[in-house]
Amino acid sequence: MKYIMIALLLLVTHLAKSQDGQLAVISNQKGAPPALDLEELKSIFMGERQRWRNGTKVVIALMKPNTETGKIISNKLYNMSSDEVNKFWLALVFQGKADSPVSFESAAALESFVASNPGAIGIVAQSDLPADAQVTLIDGKRAF
Known part of the structure; x- marks a missing residue:
């Protein structure tokens, strides 16, 4: 019985962590398309893509690396x-x-x-996603 309880506790902990690690992409209405695949998203966040299809400059917004979401x-x-x-971007x-x-230090900021910035795109934890945010689907999903 003791081993079953330990196994259940480990399973619940694993499930909670996997849900916390879900990220969502938000974007300004002017710029990012409504959907991207993961490779396109990586290309944008690696600085390889400088402009959206409509010509608007890509502006990347990230959580600071010392935040939990930044680490994820x-x-x-x-x-x-x-x-x-940090070294890569420098x-x-x-x-x-x-x-x-x-x-940013906070998802709200x-x-x-x-x-409020045309061309801006950012990543937040799915749990911090406000109902009114414009979400860019990644591989057809709201979170990745």
């Missing part, structure tokens, strides 16, 4: 540590290849920025 983004989207993501900016992402 670093791991899940960039496949890097938070420090490695190198791109220093080389003049891209503008630095705008960083990031959402407000994206809503």
Whole structure:
């Protein structure tokens, strides 16, 4: 009985963590398309894509790497540590290849920025997603 309880506790912990790790992409109405595939999203957040199809400049909004969501983004989207993501962006900016992402401490501040800046796109935890946000589907889903 003791082992069954331990197994159930581990299962519940794993399920809770996997739900917490879900991310959602939000975007300004002017710029990002309503849907992207994961490879396109990675290309945008790696600074490879500078303009949307309508010509609007891409503006990347990220949670600061020291936040829980920032750590999840670093791991899940960039496949890097938070420090490695910082170094990656510093190198791109220093080389003049891209503008630095705008960083935020809170999901609410990031959402407000994206809503008020044409071309802006950002990533938040699915649990922080407001009902009125414009969500960009990734591989046909609201979260990845």
